[in-house]
Every structure is written in C-alpha cells, then in structure tokens.
Amino acid sequence: MLRNRLNRGGGRTQRPFSSPATWQGSAKIRSSGWCTKAAASDAPAVPIKAVAEARTVVGKITEPTGRTDKGLIDTQPPRGTRDFFPEDMRLRNWLFGEFAAVSTAFGFEQFDAPVLESEELFVRKAGEEITDQLYNFEDKGQRRVALRPELTPSLARLVLQRGRTLPLPAKWFAIGQCWRYERMTRGRRREHYQWNMDIVGVAGVEAEAELLAAIVTFFERVGLSKDDVGVKVSSRKVLQSVLTQYGVPPESFARVCIIVDKLDKLPRDKVEEELRVLGVPPATIDGVLSALSIRSLEELSRLLGPDSEAVADLTRLFQLAEGYGYKDWLVFDPSVVRGLAYYTGIVFEGFDREGKLRAICGGGRYDRLLGAFGGDNAPMAGFGFGDAVIVELLKEKGKLPAPPHRVDDVVVPLDTALRPAASGIASRLRRAGRSVDLVLENKKMKWAFKHAEKLNASRLVLVGASEWERGKVVVKDLAKFHQEEVPVEDLI
Ligand code: HAM
Numbered sequence: 323m324l325r326n327r328l329n330r331g332g333g334r335t336q337r338p339f340s341s342p343a344t345w346q347g348s349a350k351i352r353s354s355g356w357c358t359k360a361a362a363s364d365a366p367a368v369p370i371k372a373v374a375e376a377r378t379v380v381g382k383i384t385e386p387t388g389r390t391d392k393g394l395i396d397t398q399p400p401r402g403t404r405d406f407f408p409e410d411m412r413l414r415n416w417l418f419g420e421f422a423a424v425s426t427a428f429g430f431e432q433f434d435a436p437v438l439e440s441e442e443l444f445v446r447k448a449g450e451e452i453t454d455q456l457y458n459f460e461d462k463g464q465r466r467v468a469l470r471p472e473l474t475p476s477l478a479r480l481v482l483q484r485g486r487t488l489p490l491p492a493k494w495f496a497i498g499q500c501w502r503y504e505r506m507t508r509g510r511r512r513e514h515y516q517w518n519m520d521i522v523g524v525a526g527v528e529a530e531a532e533l534l535a536a537i538v539t540f541f542e543r544v545g546l547s548k549d550d551v552g553v554k555v556s557s558r559k560v561l562q563s564v565l566t567q568y569g570v571p572p573e574s575f576a577r578v579c580i581i582v583d584k585l586d587k588l589p590r591d592k593v594e595e596e597l598r599v600l601g602v603p604p605a606t607i608d609g610v611l612s613a614l615s616i617r618s619l620e621e622l623s624r625l626l627g628p629d630s631e632a633v634a635d636l637t638r639l640f641q642l643a644e645g646y647g648y649k650d651w652l653v654f655d656p657s658v659v660r661g662l663a664y665y666t667g668i669v670f671e672g673f674d675r676e677g678k679l680r681a682i683c684g685g686g687r688y689d690r691l692l693g694a695f696g697g698d699n700a701p702m703a704g705f706g707f708g709d710a711v712i713v714e715l716l717k718e719k720g721k722l723p724a725p726p727h728r729v730d731d732v733v734v735p736l737d738t739a740l741r742p743a744a745s746g747i748a749s750r751l752r753r754a755g756r757s758v759d760l761v762l763e764n765k766k767m768k769w770a771f772k773h774a775e776k777l778n779a780s781r782l783v784l785v786g787a788s789e790w791e792r793g794k795v796v797v798k799d800l801a802k803f804h805q806e807e808v809p810v811e812d813l814i
Contacts, residue, residue: 402512412725421517425495435476441466448576448663455502469501490523509711520704531642538648554655559632568606576663583661614657664688683707728778730756736786
C-alpha cells in the first residue's frame with residue numbers, strides 16, 4: 323500500500339500507541355540527522371527531504387509530486403511490532419546474552435522450534451485470552467497454521483517427538499519470538515521475545531525452586547534487587563482443594579482458574595459474574611475469593627488441613643528458597659493462578675514492587691500437557707520471561723545499559739593506491755581475531771580520528787606511502803595517545 327503517515331512539516335510522526343517502539347526509548351536520539359529530535363525516539367530514520375517529496379496522506383496520494391509516480395511506502399512496522407535498529411540490536415543481544423548466560427550457568431541446553439506452527443497445537447477450549455489472540459490462518463496448502471503465541475506447546479511437541487529416547491530430566495531453554503494479537507499496554511505488544519527455561523521429568527518442587535533461582539539470578543545480574551522486584555508464588559492445588567471442598571466438578575477447574583486470573587484486570591463483580599455464568603454457586607464463589615485473600619502458609623494450612631498437598635508443596639518450596647538464599651524475593655499469594663489452562667501445581671509470576679507494570683515473567687508446573695496432546699504425561703515445569711516488560715523496568719530504574727558499537731581497529735589507507743595494502747592489513751588483523759573497520763573511501767585524517775572515536779576503536783592503523791615502502795604502518799594507540807611505526811609482519 324502506498325501509504326505514509328508522516329506529515330510534511332519536518333518528519334514528525336505520531337505513533338499510534340504511547341510506549342516507545344524501540345528498546346532505546348525516548349531518551350535516545352538518533353544522531354544520523356535523518357530524524358527530528360521528536361521523531362527520533364520512535365520513528366525510523368526517514369530522510370526529511372523524502373518525506374516532503376512524498377506529499378501523501380493515509381491511503382492515497384493527494385497530489386502528484388511531479389517527481390515520481392510512486393509514493394513512499396509506510397515506513398512503520400505493522401502495529402504492535404518493532405524494528406530493531408543497530409542500537410536496539412546491541413541492547414537485545416545484551417539481554418539475550420544475560421538470558422543465555424543464566425540458563426547455561428544452570429546447566430540448561432538451548433532448543434528452538436519454528437515460529438509458524440500447526441494451529442492445533444494452540445487450540446484449547448478453556449477460554450484463555452491467548453487462544454483469542456492467536457495469529458492464525460490457512461496457508462497455501464489449506465493447512466491451518468498459527469504464529470506461536472508461546473513456546474510451551476512447541477516444547478511439548480519436541481519432547482513427544484523424542485518420546486522415551488529423551489534422557490530425563492531434560493533441562494532446556496529457548497529464546498524465541500512469540501505473537502499475540504494483544505491490546506497494547508506498556509510492555510505488552512503483538513510480538514515479543516520470550517526466554518523460557520523448562521525442566522522435564524522432575525516431579526518434586528525442586529524443579530520449581532531451581533527455576534525460581536534462575537529468575538532471581540537473572541534479576542541480580544541485571545542490577546535489580548528484592549526491593550525492586552519479587553515473585554508471587556502459589557499453587558493451583560489451593561484453588562483445586564477449595565473447589566473440591568465445595569463440590570465443583572474437576573472439569574470446571576481450568577475455566578475457573580482462567581476467570582479467577584482476571585481478578586487483577588477486571589472489577590471483582592465482573593469476575594463473580596463470569597463464575598456465575600459458568601455455573602459456580604454464589605457460596606462457592608465467596609469461598610474461592612476469600613481463600614485467595616489469604617496471605618500466609620499458616621492460614622492456608624488452617625483452611626486446607628494438615629494433609630493438603632498444596633500446603634506441603636509450598637512449604638517445601640519456601641524451605642528450598644531459604645536454602646538457595648532467595649526466600650525474601652518470594653511472596654506467597656494464592657490469587658496468582660495464571661491465565662493458561664495447562665498448569666497443575668505451583669504457579670508463579672515476577673512483579674515490580676511499585677506495581678507499575680504487567681507481569682515480568684510467569685510459569686509453573688504443567689504435568690498433564692503431554693497427555694492433552696495424546697502422549698504419555700511427564701512432569702514438567704518452566705517459565706516464560708518476556709523482553710518488553712523487563713526493558714521498561716530497567717529503563718525506569720535507570721539500569722538499562724547502552725552497549726556501545728565498538729571495533730578494535732580502524733584501518734585507513736592514506737591514498738587510493740594504498741587500498742589493496744590496507745585491505746591486506748585489515749585481513750591480517752581480522753585473521754588474528756581483531757574486529758576491524760576498514761575505511762573504504764578517501765577520507766581526511768580529521769575524519770578518521772572522529773570515526774575511530776565514534777566506533778570506540780582502540781587503535782587507528784594508518785597505511786601511508788612512505789611507511790609502506792619500508793614494510794611498515796603507523797599504529798596510533800587511541801587510549802594512550804601514543805603512536806609508533808610497526809613492521810607489517812609484527813602487526814597483530
Ligand atoms: P505467559 O504468562 O503467557 O506464560 O507469558 C510469559 C511472559 O511473557 C509474560 O510474563 C511476559 O513477560 C511475556 N509476555 C507475554 N505476552 C506478552 C506480550 N503480548 N507482550 C510482551 N510480553 C509478553 C507463557 O507464555 C508460558 N508458556 C510460560 C511457561 C513456560 N510456562 C511454563 N513454561
């Protein structure tokens with residue numbers, strides 16, 4: 323579509339949603355000179371001249387420019403999705419590097435699966451939001467497919483594929499893009515990347531304790547403390563016990579969980595209404611809601627009795643957390659039930675203590691997912707951790723790093739005839755493992771210095787005629803303000 327939302331008056335762009343489109347946020351101004359300051363934070367770099375020349379409004383070209391019969395395409399990515407400019411990619415690579423570093427420190431192995439999966443993998447009938455938000459369609463071979471909204475069903479598919487040949491326990495992690503047709507709020511968008519860590523084959527809460535330890539390790543690595551963030555923990559068995567006490571049939575359990583999960587988004591009477599529509603009697607609704615307001619394990623134990631599995635699991639989990647040393651990061655909160663149908667036991671959600679943002683991460687135990695796909699069940703537990711909310715939080719706390727673009731060396735031929743020599747020098751340095759920016763055009767020395775500074779280079783290697791004749795180059799150490807002639811064969 324020949325469409326352009328940019329107006330003529332200098333390239334300012336109105337984004338259709340409030341949060342910044344890129345990870346850099348509004349503080350970052352693109353320095354290329356292609357954007358105005360206002361547009362810099364959230365618009366892609368579009369030459370102002372090109373914008374002025376395009377002279378279009380949404381949907382059609384209003385006035386022929388006389389210069390081109392083609393309007394400028396819409397340079398914005400589809401609504402709710404993001405472009406990653408190099409500075410955004412540096413940040414993303416940093417974040418994914420932290421995710422991967424934590425996972426490998428815990429002995430997990432990485433896996434991936436296609437972003438496009440068969441739709442049936444995600445079709446569940448429990449009324450989850452995630453199902454309504456599915457990006458699904460028919461492909462050219464009339465197959466129903468979907469862009470994955472989460473990684474867990476794909477993980478289950480891979481586990482089923484390996485079947486009994488998979489050595490258990492398996493500890494796997496993934497970092498992948500997920501798609502959900504979401505109503506956009508701060509930190510929620512239509513595509514996001516999710517870090518997942520899952521353990522297959524461990525029935526005890528030792529698995530959940532290890533997963534929580536990984537989450538806390540990540541928080542610490544990125545500079546967050548237990549005063550900034552915490553993890554709310556509960557067990558679906560709490561709700562299950564209460565529903566059993568009131569005689570609610572087990573088939574209704576997943577649906578009740580999904581409705582109860584909306585408590586922090588919808589007014590209480592709306593949630594009660596949905597439960598009533600499902601056929602949950604008013605006395606049961608009161609019982610459920612009052613159980614969810616409990617805030618201590620002692621109180622829970624009094625409600626559910628001494629033999630309660632929920633109490634035993636949670637008590638054990640808190641003991642393990644104490645052993646690991648992260649107990650203070652955890653908050654017991656039975657109102658956390660999670661909005662996905664497949665959880666069967668411990669559930670947890672990372673939150674910011676100021677309560678400004680949506681869940682930072684979430685997970686739990688799902689021991690019956692493989693069975694739902696027609697396989698043999700296996701105990702499974704894991705979590706998903708999105709990229710968007712954590713970036714918002716780090717930005718807010720002033721803890722978002724700005725990883726620089728940097729190279730080791732900038733190699734500059736001092737005239738055209740010396741370009742082959744400079745190319746050889748660059749190749750030699752690259753073979754030695756150094757990152758090298760080779761200047762490809764004739765540039766003045768002043769430019770070369772500025773360029774090296776911009777790239778945070780540690781050295782400037784000048785290939786000049788007189789030194790080259792003597793088999794040498796000039797190496798300027800930019801940190802020590804020192805320069806020397808170095809024989810080419812000694813150059814590393
Ligand atoms: P989830 O709670 O739906 O769980 O998502 C996990 C995390 O992904 C959220 O806490 C949030 O950080 C991020 N996230 C989800 N949707 C969006 C969105 N639209 N925009 C930005 N970030 C988002 C799951 O997906 C489970 N499969 C997690 C899991 C893995 N459970 C066991 N293993």
